[in-house]
Amino acid sequence: MTDAIRVSGPINAAGLTMTLETGKLAKLAAGAVLVTVGETTLLSTVATSKPRDGIDFFPLTVDVEERMYAAGKIPGSFFRREGRPGESAILTCRLTDRPLRPAFPADFRNEVQVIATILGVDLINPHDIPSINGASAALTVSGIPFDGPIGAVRMAHLDGEWVAHPSYADGDSSTFELVVAGRRTDSGDIAIMMVEAGGTEGSWELYEAGAPKVTEEVIAGGLDAAKEWIDASIELQLNLRAAVEAANGPIPPIAYGANVDYSVEVFEAVAGEARDSTAKAMAIADKADRNDRLAELEAALLANLVGNSDAPGVFNDRAGEVKKAFRSLQKEVVRSRVVNEGIRIDGRGTADLRPLSAEVGILSTAHGTGLFQRGETQVLSVTTLGMPRMEQMLDTIGVDDRKRYMHHYNFTPFSTGETGRVGSPKRREIGHGALAERALVPVVPSAIEWPYTLRVVSDVLASNGSTSMASVCGSTLALLDAGVPLKAPVAGIAMGLIYAEGKYTTLTDILGAEDAFGDMDFKVAGTAEFVTALQLDTKIDGIPADVLAKALAQAKDARLKILSVMEEAIGTHRTEVRDSAPKIVSFEIPIDKIGEVIGPKGKVINTMQQETGADIAVSDDGVVGTVSIGSKDGSKVEEARRRIMLILDPPTADVGEVYMGRVVNITKFGAFVNILPGRDGLLHISKMGRGKRIDKVEDVFSLGDEVEVRVDDIDNSGKLSLSLAGDDTAAAGSDEGSSERAPRSESRSGGDSSDGSPAPERERASFEQSWDEQASGQFGDLGPAAEGAPRGGGDRDGRGGNRGGNRGGRRR
CATH class of the missing domain: 3.30.1370.10 (K Homology domain, type 1)
Structure with missing residues (x-):
């Protein structure tokens, strides 16, 4: 077996080491790297194939296979094997995909598949960051065209400082976590490509204890601190590539045919035909009307430039190029207008919000509802309250085994005026739901303060930009409407950035088209005082610190305006839950x-x-x-x-008092009767017959029977001895058993009394009680005696025969 090529290096200030290894496992893949951090181990592989005919996009697929054996577990499913990926695996897929996708050439159309197989977890170091670094390393040694390497790091704000690659425990103890990925530019700087961040469940308690709040300025500092450790991961990957080339020679690049969407002459022809009309169409505020007008312009372009079989145009049989060139023209027109005139598609300025509205109590049968609308984007969020046992059980290879607060996001096809598939959630829906969930986690009260399981469902009813942030706002409204005492209301806003003609322009509350045509998608959620969640994806090589600071400040201004509108709808949580809620x-x-x-x-x-x-x-x-x-x-x-x-704190029973009780347990020697909450006593079998012989307790009582009993005695440990109420025989026997014994000559005579009259027969219940208690105390429960067996055990030293004559056999 071939020896592995291995490199290692520190990835945080504490000396945590990441090891990259290649050349031993999965040698038929285009690239395969074994990543180890602590004892967390995963295998990242990459493979490619030739492009499909006519494909007009880059088909990158990222999969994360979480093997349960990695955590020493057997899957909990019926078949006891892994099935479809869980939510944590899907979120890791998205986290890995986002920084990789922009790093491929624009004309590359070959199918690429990245698979991260989790082989081992130490439950100390998370495996999602190694998945990003491992995928980039596998691409770096594969020969696939890739503008990398990409480095990734998680930063935790712990005790006022940013800590790189925190353990699970450190993350839980922090107030905020940042996942940052980037690549090294030609100048040697680190260009941030992706950010995923959010507060923790303990954030609010830590803030109340004096921890510094994570504001926009603190986040900017965290992004800057992350660059050092991103660079360390990139350096490790470059060292691995150098080691591979030193051992095996240069890595041959994979040849591919460049796929160009359209030629320069096609674009010039389209621009010449439709630039002015396209500029006017892109100024139509209404999405549906704008799309209708653009469809008319496209049809006219196809008719003029492509023609038909009877009258072929200049670009006959090149309709696809004309359509893509027209799409690029729309992008150019929008970007130029924003940068040069400061006017957007719908006529707003760069920092303007669309009209806002917020309502609660939409559905009378629901526990809490919130309807939030921003421009044409509309989201209905519904809260359901449940018992603690309704929390979600997690069968994962991570440290979390249950989840109390859940947010589920549904993107309906009719929200864009189109038809589409409905059914199980897609990766995008799971990712958007997780982002909105993460935004609310820091302000959700603890289980001790609010012992409910919480589920919020956000249904997108209309979509034109940032439905995920609208679902954050809707969730806050629905939770407050349900009576959940949130620590503070949370709102979210989507920001955009356009870099053109050497100028950076930040956009507030972006439309769907602005998201597609822009260079950055930047979503921020938080309270009036601090940030609770953040997501950033860029298509350009880095963002200057001053531009990022301005974008964060602009996002906060918008967030405060949204919070004021939400406060008008519902200022605080309802004091009581609805009648329909538990x-x-x-x-x-x-x-x-x-x-x-x-x-x-x-x-x-x-x-x-x-x-x-x-x-x-x-x-x-x-x-x-x-x-x-x-x-x-x-x-x-x-x-x-x-x-x-x-x-x-049970009430105490009094000796001699009579209580109505219930039989709660039956044994061979008696029945336990509950007479007070938390107070059970023993009604011995000898006290059940009111002077008659009882062979089985079940002949007299059954479980659940009510019976009136008297407390005869309470021992030092609090155990109660009971008898049937009104049974003077048992009471007398109890008194006699507890009194001082008579002289031996009297107690054993069994004959006439001193005055010559026949002596009355001694009460049997009292003797049996004493004998049973003595025998039970010395030997334990002996059970009933055999049929015909003598009770007293025969003559003792010839003194008194069989102790009072034959009393009948005891059944066994």
Whole structure:
């Protein structure tokens, strides 16, 4: 087997090392690199094939295969094998794809597939950043045309400082995390190509404890700090390529045929025919009207330049080139107008927002609804509240095993006025949903403060730019409408950037066309005081620091305006949840009391649920227990809570008092009767017959039977001894058993009394009770005696025969 070529180097200030290895595994792939960070290991491979005929786009596919064996797990599915990728794998795919895609030549159309197979995870170092670096390294040693390498790093804002490549624990302890990818320019600087960022669940608590808030200025500093470690990853990849070439010679480039969308003469002809009319069409504010006018212009161009079979035009059989040239003309017209005149497609200035509206309470049956509209973009968000046990269980190779707050984003085809497929969510929908979810996570109250599971669904009803940020606004409205006490409202805005003629122009609240024609897509979400989420993708080589700072400041101004509109719709959360929503209380209990609340085989908690009608859940974290009670009827919740509190601090029983109880358990030697919440006592089998012999407890009582009992005794440990109420025989036996014994000559005579009259027969219940208690205390439960066996064990030293005569056999 061929020896591997390996390079290693530090990737943070703490000395964490990343190792890149190639030449041993997957040698038939165009490029294959084994990446190791700590003990997290993955194999990144890349393969390519010839382009399909007539293809007019670059078919790049990125897949992440999360093998469960990497974490020492067996998949939890019915078939016990990995199936379709989970949400975390899809998000890693998108994170890997975004910085790679712009680094391929514009005329490259060969199909390229990147696969990252996760082979091992140490549950300390995340595998998503190694996936980006590994994919870039595999492309770098493959010979596929690639303008790389691309370096990536995660930065965590921890104790006021930016820390590179944090562990899972460090990330959880931080207030904010940045994932930044970039490449080295010819000048040696690092050009930022992609940013994905968001706050953590503990952000608000850390801010309240004095941690510095992550503002736009702090983020700019984090992006600058990331460049050092991006450069370190790039240097490692270049070292790997140099080592491969030193061992095997130069890497031969993969030959490909350049695919040009249109020729220069086609573009000049299209521009000459339609520049002025296109400029007027691109000034139409309404999306549908603008598209209709552009369709008319395109048809006219095809008729004039392409013609038909009867009257062929100058560019006959080149209709595809004409269409693409017309698309490029639209882009040129829009960009020139924005940069030179400061006027956008719909007539707005570069910093202007479209008309805004916000409403709540749209659906009466839902727990909370919010309708947010910005221009033509319209999103309906709906919140549903559930019991804690409804949280999502995660079967992943990461450290998280459950999720309490979920946001699901749906992009409907009718939102763009088109037809399309509906069904399972696509990668774009999952990515947009995760971004909006991440924006709200820092302000969602903890489970202790608000013991609900939260699900928000955002349905895009109309789309013309930044539906993901509209879903952030809609989610805030819906959560507040549902009564969720958010720490602060959150709004989001999409920004754009155009770099043309040597000038940078930042655009606020971009349209769909501006997104397509611009050089940067920049989305920012946050409260009035700090940023909660950020996403950035660029198509140009870096953004100057002053331009980025201006864009962030411009985004904050827009965010504050949106927040004011949302505040007019609903200023704060509703004080009570809706009638259709469950009412939930949650409180902590000592961990040693969990067994008492649940009861044997769940009998206590099941009985409470049946009798109160409330849903009760008990959990623990190994230190303290948590009880959650929920029901749409608040009185049922309070009754269940009252019962649990009585179990935790049960009332005391008094000796001699009579109580109505319920049989909760049956054994060979008696029945346990619950007389007070948390208070069970033993009604011994000898006290059930009211002077008669009882062979089996089941002959007298069944589980759930109500019975009136008296408390005869309470021992030092609090155990209760019970008897049937009104059974004076048992009471007398109890008194006699507890009194001082008579002289031996009297107690064993069994004959006449001292005055010569026949002595009454001694109460059997008291003797049996004493014997059973003594035998049970010394030997344990002996069970019933055999048929015909003597009770007393025969003659003892010839003193008294069989102790009171034959009392009948005991059944076994």
